[in-house]
Amino acid sequence: MATLYYLILVPMVYIAFAVFLLGTAIKLVKLYKAPKHPSTLQIFPEQNPKWLWALYDTFLLPTVRKHNPLLWVFLMIFHICLVLLIIGHIELFRDFSIFQAVPHTIFLGKGLVGLFLSVSLLFFLFRRFVSPNRELSVPEDYYLLILLFLTVLFGSQMDWARAWYEYGEMGVEDYREYLMSLLYLKPDVPANVLFAGHSFMLVVHVFFANLFLMSFPFSKIMHSFLALPMNKLRRG
Amino acid sequence: MDEKTRNELLQLFQGKLNRAMRFYLETCSRCGVCTKACHVHESMPHVKYIAAYRAEIVRRIYKKYFRSQGKLWSSLGQSKELSEMALEELYEAAYSCTGCRRCMVYCPFGIDTQMIMSIAKLLLIGASTEPEILSMLADMSIEKGRSIDVLKEGFLTGIKNLEAEVVKKWKIEAGETAIPIDVKGAKLLYVALAGAHSIIPAAAVFNAAGENWTLSFFEAVNFGAFVGDPTRTRLILDRIVNEAKILEVKEVCICECGTAFRVMKQMAGKQPFEVSSVTEVHARYLREGRIKLDKSKFEGAVTYHDPCQIARNGGVMDEPRYILDRLTEDYREMAPDPRYNWCCGGGGGLVALGEETLDFRMKSAKVKADQIKSTRATILATACENCHTQLDNLNEHYNLGVEVKFLTSMVADALVRH
Numbered sequence: 232m233a234t235l236y237y238l239i240l241v242p243m244v245y246i247a248f249a250v251f252l253l254g255t256a257i258k259l260v261k262l263y264k265a266p267k268h269p270s271t272l273q274i275f276p277e278q279n280p281k282w283l284w285a286l287y288d289t290f291l292l293p294t295v296r297k298h299n300p301l302l303w304v305f306l307m308i309f310h311i312c313l314v315l316l317i318i319g320h321i322e323l324f325r326d327f328s329i330f331q332a333v334p335h336t337i338f339l340g341k342g343l344v345g346l347f348l349s350v351s352l353l354f355f356l357f358r359r360f361v362s363p364n365r366e367l368s369v370p371e372d373y374y375l376l377i378l379l380f381l382t383v384l385f386g387s388q389m390d391w392a393r394a395w396y397e398y399g400e401m402g403v404e405d406y407r408e409y410l411m412s413l414l415y416l417k418p419d420v421p422a423n424v425l426f427a428g429h430s431f432m433l434v435v436h437v438f439f440a441n442l443f444l445m446s447f448p449f450s451k452i453m454h455s456f457l458a459l460p461m462n463k464l465r466r467g
Numbered sequence: 468m469d470e471k472t473r474n475e476l477l478q479l480f481q482g483k484l485n486r487a488m489r490f491y492l493e494t495c496s497r498c499g500v501c502t503k504a505c506h507v508h509e510s511m512p513h514v515k516y517i518a519a520y521r522a523e524i525v526r527r528i529y530k531k532y533f534r535s536q537g538k539l540w541s542s543l544g545q546s547k548e549l550s551e552m553a554l555e556e557l558y559e560a561a562y563s564c565t566g567c568r569r570c571m572v573y574c575p576f577g578i579d580t581q582m583i584m585s586i587a588k589l590l591l592i593g594a595s596t597e598p599e600i601l602s603m604l605a606d607m608s609i610e611k612g613r614s615i616d617v618l619k620e621g622f623l624t625g626i627k628n629l630e631a632e633v634v635k636k637w638k639i640e641a642g643e644t645a646i647p648i649d650v651k652g653a654k655l656l657y658v659a660l661a662g663a664h665s666i667i668p669a670a671a672v673f674n675a676a677g678e679n680w681t682l683s684f685f686e687a688v689n690f691g692a693f694v695g696d697p698t699r700t701r702l703i704l705d706r707i708v709n710e711a712k713i714l715e716v717k718e719v720c721i722c723e724c725g726t727a728f729r730v731m732k733q734m735a736g737k738q739p740f741e742v743s744s745v746t747e748v749h750a751r752y753l754r755e756g757r758i759k760l761d762k763s764k765f766e767g768a769v770t771y772h773d774p775c776q777i778a779r780n781g782g783v784m785d786e787p788r789y790i791l792d793r794l795t796e797d798y799r800e801m802a803p804d805p806r807y808n809w810c811c812g813g814g815g816g817l818v819a820l821g822e823e824t825l826d827f828r829m830k831s832a833k834v835k836a837d838q839i840k841s842t843r844a845t846i847l848a849t850a851c852e853n854c855h856t857q858l859d860n861l862n863e864h865y866n867l868g869v870e871v872k873f874l875t876s877m878v879a880d881a882l883v884r885h
Contacts, residue, residue, distance in 0.1 A: 265488075267485065269485075269736070274568065274779060275780070276805075363517060367517065371544045454493075464579075
């Protein structure tokens with residue numbers, strides 16, 4: 232079992248990151264190498280400055296707010312929580328004073344971030360069971376949502392264990408040791424990470440996260456990079 | 468479908484994959500926010516009429532042949548082989564979409580379904596399964612450009628016969644020409660449609676404003692754009708661009724034709740002349756005090772249908788309202804925000820297909836008919852030939868009890884001497 236854990240926590244992580252980084256870079260280069268559309272694709276009336284409105288469209292999703300307010304609430308919660316979780320994971324490498332401007336214990340949100348994220352993902356999943364979203368959906372939509380849900384659920388359980396049940400066996404220092412060893416290409420999985428009571432949660436979390444990262448460049452999740460340029464096209 | 472045909476079609480597909488198109492094809496999250504955007508879906512609620520579903524028909528073929536996902540794990544995105552059956556689906560998707568781009572206002576990413584449908588239309592041309600009549604009309608326009616010298620005389624005679632009608636609307640000074648043609652150095656080149664209704668009122672207004680203008684030999688409509696053929700669109704467009712350059716005009720004014728305006732305005736590229744719609748030009752004359760209108764000319768409430776290609780996609784929204792403000796005391800908006808105005812249901816070549824599409828056009832534009840009815844106006848003005856024909860059909864089909872009028876005709880009929 233320890234070997235399997237090691238394979239997921241070390242080689243698979245490297246492979247996942249390589250696929251994610253290279254795949255995304257190659258995809259973006261390919262997209263940007265394609266010739267520009269010869270004419271404007273904008274929608275009128277125009278508002279200036281266009282780039283500012285494109286940012287507004289990208290980050291505040293006004294069209295969704297107007298036409299599907301409930302979806303908008305969950306989308307906003309989801310994306311804000313996602314950013315907070317990314318910050319949390321960066322803080323697992325080392326302390327950053329900028330993030331500690333609001334003093335907190337790692338992760339931010341006392342476990343609530345993961346909870347909100349899980350609920351949002353369930354909402355996104357279940358709304359696809361209802362027509363017409365059911366007919367619009369393709370397997371990729373379910374696959375990505377289930378993958379993200381499992382990643383978030385198992386990741387959050389570790390956070391909940393520490394934040395809510397004072398489970399201290401596997402703490403930030405252990406993760407930090409593990410992650411820094413990966414970063415410096417001298418992989419070392421501390422015993423606490425490998426053999427703690429809920430090590431399997433970490434392993435399952437990392438396993439699903441790896442799958443998600445490897446799917447990223449080949450899926451609609453590329454909208455993370457494309458939403459802004461596309462909204463700019465609409466704004467002119 | 469044999470391998471050779473498929474490869475040829477995929478070459479055409481590849482040719483359409485510019486950066487914006489790739490963005491659109493990579494990104495849709497199928498969130499369904501566009502469900503309520505399409506007038507066809509709102510009038511006939513069927514999933515196949517949702518913008519995201521239409522686009523997915525093209526996207527599935529894209530995934531199969533142009534995306535690693537389709538090659539690595541084909542079923543994940545339900546990627547689809549390009550086959551005869553796929554072509555039938557593409558036909559239905561493309562020719563039930565009017566290209567109004569209302570869905571673009573809803574989409575959180577701003578995906579342009581009209582542009583995605585242009586792939587479907589091009590593949591249909593490649594497979595020779597496009598609507599024959601549109602293709603034929605596009606070819607005729609191109610042929611006219613090639614044989615203009617032969618056709619000139621007949622055209623000039625035809626125009627001469629219209630001059631008396633122009634003078635009836637607006638008297639000109641002795642020695643002036645009611646419809647000037649081929650005037651080198653004229654300030655404005657007016658590109659009309661084939662039909663007196665597109666020439667007479669516009670000519671009267673130009674004369675009333677004292678414009679130094681000339682009429683184009685060519686009709687504005689671009690059937691190449693309707694049928695989705697970029698090469699023929701360009702050839703049809705270039706006839707007018709070349710004429711404008713030869714005559715050294717400063718402005719090309721497009722008549723009431725949405726597609727013609729958008730194609731000329733956005734696709735002509737950088738040229739030594741400005742492009743404007745006749746509505747913009749009329750609003751300008753009013754602002755500059757070059758023409759004056761009689762506000763009591765039309766009785767009853769007036770509403771205005773924003774042609775999608777001129778308003779949402781072309782940016783001409785304030786000008787028609789400025790004109791209508793000087794034509795009536797009782798103007799009624801159709802939609803609180805012109806961006807959300809429903810398409811008339813006749814765009815994308817559907818009106819040009821005539822009787823063949825009539826039943827679909829009437830059923831799919833029920834929301835438009837309801838929108839018109841709710842204004843309780845008696846005059847329905849618009850500034851696009853396609854929209855006018857479709858609105859006339861709707862008026863008859865749904866007993867709307869309105870008089871459908873071209874905005875240019877209203878301006879010409881209400882002209883008064885200073």
